[in-house]
Amino acid sequence: MQTIVDFLNGLVWSSPLVYGLLAVGLYFSLRMRFFQIRHFKEMIRLMFQGEKSPVGISSFQALAISLSGRVGTGNIVGVATAIFIGGPGAIFWMWLIAFLGAGSAFIESTLAQIYKQNEDNQYRGGPAYYIEKGLGGKLGKIYAGAFALVTILATGFLLPGIQSNSIAGSMTNSFPLPHWVIGAALVILVGLVIFGGVRSIARVASAVVPFMALIYVFVAIIVVIMNIQDVPALFGLIFRSAFGMEQQFGGIVGAMIAIGVQRGIYSNEAGQGTGPHAAGAAEVSHPAKQGLVQAFSVYVDTLFVCTATALMILMTGMYNVSDGEDGLIVDSGVHQVSPDGEENYGGTVAYTQAGLDRAFSGQETFDVDFVGFGSYFISFALLFFCYTTILAYYYIAETNLVYLTHGRWPIAKILLGVLLIASVFYGTISSAGLAWDMGDLGVGLMAWLNVIAILILQKPAIAALKDFERQKKEKGSGKFAVYSPDPSEVKEADFWHHDYPKRLEDEKEYNMDFKNIDR
Template sequence: MEFVAKVVECVNTFLWDYALLILLLGAGIIYSFSLKFIQVRKFGAGMKALFGNFSLHGGKGENGLSSFQALTTAIAAQVGTGNIAGAATAIASGGPGSIFWMWVSAFFGMATIYAEAVMAQHTRKLENGHYVGGPVYYIKYVFKGRFGKFLAGFFSVAIILALGFMGNMVQSNSIGAAFNNAFHVPKLAVGICVAVIAGIIFIGGIKRIASFTEKIVPIMALLYIIGCLVILVMHLPGVGTAFKDIFVGAFAPQAIAGGALGVTVQKAMRFGVARGLFSNEAGMGSTPHAHATAEVKDPCDQGIIAMMGVFIDTFIILTLTALVILSTGVLGNGQTGSELAQSAFNVGFGNFGNIFIALCMLFFAFTTIVGWYYFGEVNVRHLFGNGAVKVYAVIVVICVIIGSTLKVDLVWDMADMFNGLMVLPNLIALLGCLAIVRKLTKKSEKSKEK
């Protein structure tokens, strides 16, 4: 087991410290220039579509979801415990400047996720009365023959393991730990409750999943945003200092406290880009499964609204977490991850900070479990057929229960590894789709000019 752990550690170091930073950021830059910075040009249209489609009661489509439902299902997966722990880890390891590089990665990531959503729409299929799509469909669309089948199969196996099984263990562990700390409830009891509720939602299929996410996602986002804003108002003088530290730390970390901790520009960039991309999932191949289900007239319309998911995840929720940590002055206390974030909320809310974080962890992690389950389900159907879905659902429920009580570092590291591995075939396909996405975008924009 020690040998396996070392191999996993080496693979993770190569993927997350080097390969994926270059590939994910590179893909975002290529798409940004190729599409004439569509994330800027169509930002207003995206916000208008987001609020124009806002609904808690779904759409009228028979074969798919409303555009808003598809977005909330995607955001359910994007906004997870990484929005609390991820920002804290980046700041603790890369200094305040890492947040600036998070913004940079998210900016270019908006173009990448646009391409993912457009291709998911363009290559989706109608199966069993419902639209399904995702990377496995556009991988085989771009690459014919054995190579395409291999890449699609590799992606499917990686995402099932990374998100469906191991990833959901990570999320349930966060819920169990948070509730145990705040309310002293046994972790196993929390895990069983979460698993039962999740199982009921799983059984209902994509329609029930979407019905759940369209109601819960806006509530959880609003709850967290209000909580963060209250703390920022209470520590208003520290907010200006926080922004200053972010911009100075991005280019001259030695000029602030982070410099004394050995933080360099390269380190700030590495942790900021890595945690930002890991959180908003742009280019990772997960959210296209949700965007493929939206009933829209034009694939590019869903691509535009998909960009709003990255904006909400990184520029709003992750940024608020970072500002709370920096303005409350808890950075440098030796803590990292969710513990550092929890300390910041305790400064703002006192003992209620633990309760607030527990509730947020419940919302964030549970919606991620639901979203990740569905992404895995699409790939289980693709590999093994409809008959395997029930078996998959049972395994996920068991993983949720086990994950709430047991934290094995190797399992967590393997989740990161498979998460990274599933990005590779998706990015190869996206780069192969560049001409198609550009053609569809030009066609869409010309039709709207008439």
């Protein structure tokens, strides 16, 4: 299995995808005149705008679901892996892909809103929907079906195991619990929520994700303050390393860029095609509103949470850097033995745990038997982050299942839930290397299919941003912007052509009647 997965990953995560994702993000950013800077304040305002309906969730709930998928093991274990393979400079490339990736996130999320539809009494949207409607014809259906199948496989089977594996690894660092016990507990916790539908997932995500993210960043700020004198030198190290100017890491620049982009995409998911599923479920008056909110979620994930992890690791010096073969360029002494008995130098949660333990306990070296504040805190942070990510994965897989079945086979949802739960349990008892490699394969396949699609279908999304900006300028605020696309220019946007105008008419009639009664 490992050999097959390694071979496929070599094909999927080749240079064209790595550099192509950077190029696509840059292209969209230029095309929209770096909207991620111009509309930064608007992103924050729209995030808390409370539009919702019986069939749609609010922008904040959609943000919480998408952040559930984004903020997870990639923010803690993924950052550690990036540093291990690419050194400190890999963090710069994670930042860059996040900044540029906001463009891709806007396009895909806005398209999800434009082409969303009401299925089984709730909004459904995402790449499968906008690919079919945007491309049209037989090609559109075949392409959309391929994406849906790949996404069900990735989010329903390949990716959940990474999250549960990371939970098991961090918990056993802090508590003497067998992996199968942790797996059994996760099966119960996940099963209690996923069968409650999107609103159940949205309620849990809205309560857990913002709370844990704020606490996590707050702890990182404390570590930064405790080591404030090292901040300038640390950022200098990151930037010098990123461009090969740090002699120590000059020989791994290629690996640094590749792993920075790869882990950045895995973490913030911009262009990958997962975020649009939650975006399509939101109730908004204009697709660009949710596009801006989802673009901001990329900042939250990478520029806030990933940076917090990187600072805690790098400031305390608790990390190793591989030379690309069997040796180490940097050896801080953070070594662990994996469940299969092999010594593990990197890619584990141990870096972050060791960094926090050192910061708050003052111990100078890594001690595998020492369990301090850092070990406990990261264990619980990963538990909450990864748990909500698993819930988000189920929602994404379910959305694509509904797309394929049109909601006609209720038993299929139950089978999907069972498959995901089995993946969660298997992830807790499998090796970390295989779990991550399978997850990378799923992410790469989705990214290839989605990036090609949004490049082809970008026009309506860019036009939507221009329309939103025009209305904002005319009305003095984007709050009152309403989307009314020309049917000849944006075909198949059935919700905006028929359902939404009818609702506006109904609301207008209701408001008029209410005023007459009041008189």
